[in-house]
Amino acid sequence: MAAARDVMADRAVLLEMYRRMVRIRQFELAATNLFKRGQLKGTVHTYVGMEASGVGVCMALRRDDLIAGTHRSHGHNIAKGADVKRMMAELLGKETGYCKGRGGSMHIAAFETGSLGALAVVASGIPLAVGAALAFQMRGEDRVAVPFTGDAGSNTGNWHEGLNMAATWNLPVVFVLENNQYGVSTRIDDVTKVHDLSLRAAGYGIPGVRVDGFDVLAVYEAAVAAVARARAGEGPTLLVTESYRIDGHYAGEPEVYRDKAEVAEYRAKDPITRFRSRLESDGDFTAAELDLIDVEIGAQIEDALAFARAGSEPDPSTALDYIYA
Amino acid sequence: MTAPLRDAVSLGGNAPVMSPDTIRQVPDGVPARMLSYQEAIREALREEMRRDPAVFLMGEDIAKHGGAFGVTRTLFDEFGAERVRNTPISENTIVGAATGAALVGMRPVAEIMFVDFSGLAMDQIATQAAKIRFMTGGQCSVPWVLRMPQGGGAGKSTAAQHSQSLEVWFAHIPGLKVVLPSTPYDAKGLMKAAIRDDNPVVFLEQKLLYSFKGLVPEAEYVLPLSRCGVKRYGTDVTVVASGYMVWHAMLAAEILAPEGISVEVVDVCTVAPLDEETIGASARKTGRVVAVAEACRQYGPANEWAMVAMERAWNELKAPVVRVAGRNSPVPFANSIENGAWPGTDDVVGAIRSAMAGRRPGA
Numbered sequence: 001m002a003a004a005r006d007v008m009a010d011r012a013v014l015l016e017m018y019r020r021m022v023r024i025r026q027f028e029l030a031a032t033n034l035f036k037r038g039q040l041k042g043t044v045h046t047y048v049g050m051e052a053s054g055v056g057v058c059m060a061l062r063r064d065d066l067i068a069g070t071h072r073s074h075g076h077n078i079a080k081g082a083d084v085k086r087m088m089a090e091l092l093g094k095e096t097g098y099c100k101g102r103g104g105s106m107h108i109a110a111f112e113t114g115s116l117g118a119l120a121v122v123a124s125g126i127p128l129a130v131g132a133a134l135a136f137q138m139r140g141e142d143r144v145a146v147p148f149t150g151d152a153g154s155n156t157g158n159w160h161e162g163l164n165m166a167a168t169w170n171l172p173v174v175f176v177l178e179n180n181q182y183g184v185s186t187r188i189d190d191v192t193k194v195h196d197l198s199l200r201a202a203g204y205g206i207p208g209v210r211v212d213g214f215d216v217l218a219v220y221e222a223a224v225a226a227v228a229r230a231r232a233g234e235g236p237t238l239l240v241t242e243s244y245r246i247d248g249h250y251a252g253e254p255e256v257y258r259d260k261a262e263v264a265e266y267r268a269k270d271p272i273t274r275f276r277s278r279l280e281s282d283g284d285f286t287a288a289e290l291d292l293i294d295v296e297i298g299a300q301i302e303d304a305l306a307f308a309r310a311g312s313e314p315d316p317s318t319a320l321d322y323i324y325a
Numbered sequence: 326m327t328a329p330l331r332d333a334v335s336l337g338g339n340a341p342v343m344s345p346d347t348i349r350q351v352p353d354g355v356p357a358r359m360l361s362y363q364e365a366i367r368e369a370l371r372e373e374m375r376r377d378p379a380v381f382l383m384g385e386d387i388a389k390h391g392g393a394f395g396v397t398r399t400l401f402d403e404f405g406a407e408r409v410r411n412t413p414i415s416e417n418t419i420v421g422a423a424t425g426a427a428l429v430g431m432r433p434v435a436e437i438m439f440v441d442f443s444g445l446a447m448d449q450i451a452t453q454a455a456k457i458r459f460m461t462g463g464q465c466s467v468p469w470v471l472r473m474p475q476g477g478g479a480g481k482s483t484a485a486q487h488s489q490s491l492e493v494w495f496a497h498i499p500g501l502k503v504v505l506p507s508t509p510y511d512a513k514g515l516m517k518a519a520i521r522d523d524n525p526v527v528f529l530e531q532k533l534l535y536s537f538k539g540l541v542p543e544a545e546y547v548l549p550l551s552r553c554g555v556k557r558y559g560t561d562v563t564v565v566a567s568g569y570m571v572w573h574a575m576l577a578a579e580i581l582a583p584e585g586i587s588v589e590v591v592d593v594c595t596v597a598p599l600d601e602e603t604i605g606a607s608a609r610k611t612g613r614v615v616a617v618a619e620a621c622r623q624y625g626p627a628n629e630w631a632m633v634a635m636e637r638a639w640n641e642l643k644a645p646v647v648r649v650a651g652r653n654s655p656v657p658f659a660n661s662i663e664n665g666a667w668p669g670t671d672d673v674v675g676a677i678r679s680a681m682a683g684r685r686p687g688a
Binding site: 066068097098099100101102103107109111116117119121124126127128129130131132133134135136138145157158161162164165168321322323324325 | 381407408412413415417418420421422423424425426427428429430431433445448449452453457458459460461462463464465466467468499500502522523524598
């Protein structure tokens with residue numbers, strides 16, 4: 001793992017960051033299209049605009065480190081290296097999906113790439129990550145567990161109990177709080193007195209770090225430091241990525257609670273456009289080679305759609321499978 | 326018997342004193358000693374912790390203090406603070422952390438001090454641990470045990486928030502296994518099975534039975550989960566019961582034997598998944614069924630057992646199935662109204678007489 005200060009010199013890392021961010025964006029646009037055309041059942045919570053947060057964090061992790069996801073975890077899975085074909089198949093409820101069609105959009109989890117599951121009750125993944133980290137510590141492993149939550153998750157009992165327990169036991173956890181400003185329709189500032197959420201770390205005696213969630217390099221740098229700290233046995237960190245939910249809470253939501261101007265303002269901060277500019281200006285990348293990546297990712301998403309459509313839904317005779325081990 | 330009869334226990338209320346020899350699970354000649362229900366659970370924990378380094382305990386006040394009821398006492402001395410781990414009062418995270426540890430290969434045994442406090446952890450129990458294997462298409466499993474003392478008893482005055490019998494809260498959730506042992510022998514064998522099982526197992530311990538003693542073999546044994554145990558064989562009427570109610574059923578059987586009424590007692594020692602086959606087979610044999618549970622009558626476990634008996638033995642039933650259950654009430658403090666919150670031996674005797682007469686109770 002390259003030290004953060006050297007990252008601009010590491011073409012491979014930069015390219016992989018860019019690929020994963022673009023892959024998330026294109027996956028989410030494809031999922032939204034499927035949903036709008038009625039081909040995707042249930043609900044879809046997209047990660048559009050938040051790509052820098054998940055990718056910056058997951059690029060700081062090893063494959064055997066674990067993440068715990070949420071209802072909005074397409075991005076986390078792709079950032080951690082999941083296969084978009086099996087993810088897309090899961091969105092369509094196919095046996096070829098990661099969860100064999102039992103989970104769908106809200107529960108996509110690729111255990112082979114280091115997932116503890118995607119749990120759709122806000123902040124319920126926090127205790128799981130704490131427990132996995134406890135296991136790592138007890139067994140003397142230098143792995144790290146990273147639960148993602150949104151801003152609203154930091155008002156739950158799960159979150160506060162989890163931070164306290166992990167801090168008390170000095171567990172290797174990086175609590176990533178993606179402040180996308182809204183819990184469904186409710187602005188975090190309307191339901192929380194402390195507006196700098198990283199200050200909450202002080203209540204548990206751990207470092208709280210706040211970074212620009214539109215800047216993948218800033219997120220990466222902060223994550224590398226927090227992960228190194230956890231891996232060294234120095235305990236958990238709260239990492240707040242200041243972000244924004246460009247789409248509604250779910251695809252197709254009317255969004256009556258916020259101004260279009262506000263959304264437009266954040267849309268202009270697009271983390272992918274920003275990173276691309278940085279790569280072109282400081283990183284010795286040409287627009288042509290980045291365009292080529294965009295095209296390659298586009299082809300991957302088309303392949304994923306074809307793979308997903310070709311799969312079958314689970315056979316009704318298997319309805320009772322996987323309830324018990 | 327390889328040990329003298331002693332440590333007879335009063336079931337309280339209207340029940341006579343009964344002896345541990347009432348339920349005989351260890352054949353003559355098998356080396357055994359008397360252990361209390363609590364000691365039997367502790368012995369299972371100790372043996373499994375020695376056998377498998379992935380097994381560890383976590384809960385409130387379980388380390389030096391040994392837990393609210395002393396079940397884990399002395400384990401701290403042998404295994405230390407890492408594996409007999411005191412936690413903050415954070416029930417949801419105790420369970421959720423057990424799930425996380427289990428997902429990466431540990432076998433945690435978590436404790437919630439009273440089952441009444443499990444409401445704080447219900448998201449992690451019912452909505453996370455029970456479902457994560459299913460909703461990930463079998464990518465993972467959650468091999469934990471959640472120990473929770475439950476139940477109350479006449480004269481204990483533990484009131485409404487430390488006395489509930491809540492097995493149906495968990496038994497209703499597919500993905501969970503629920504154990505409620507009635508004897509030291511079952512408690513040990515089922516605890517060992519629960520720890521080795523790859524599913525989340527809710528292990529309910531009947532508080533009134535903690536001090537109750539019975540024979541436990543010297544040699545190691547593991548009992549199967551997901552089975553009912555037949556504690557007494559009979560031909561005229563089947564009493565289906567679990568936990569403490571098994572003892573009322575056994576007493577009722579002894580009281581009625583001199584009248585020539587032969588009672589079979591089926592112990593639902595694993596509440597979920599339910600061993601419908603054993604209940605059905607017994608119901609078909611006797612043709613009369615009494616279902617007895619200490620939990621509240623409304624939507625309670627006795628209702629499930631009665632329904633299973635009807636579904637599986639309708640053509641053989643000679644009388645309406647009779648239900649005996651706890652009062653639909655929070656558990657009160659004062660003895661005058663605490664008495665009667667749970668069924669007693671007399672209630673079971675009366676229900677058996679009703680079944681024998683082919684009528685509903687009170688009819």
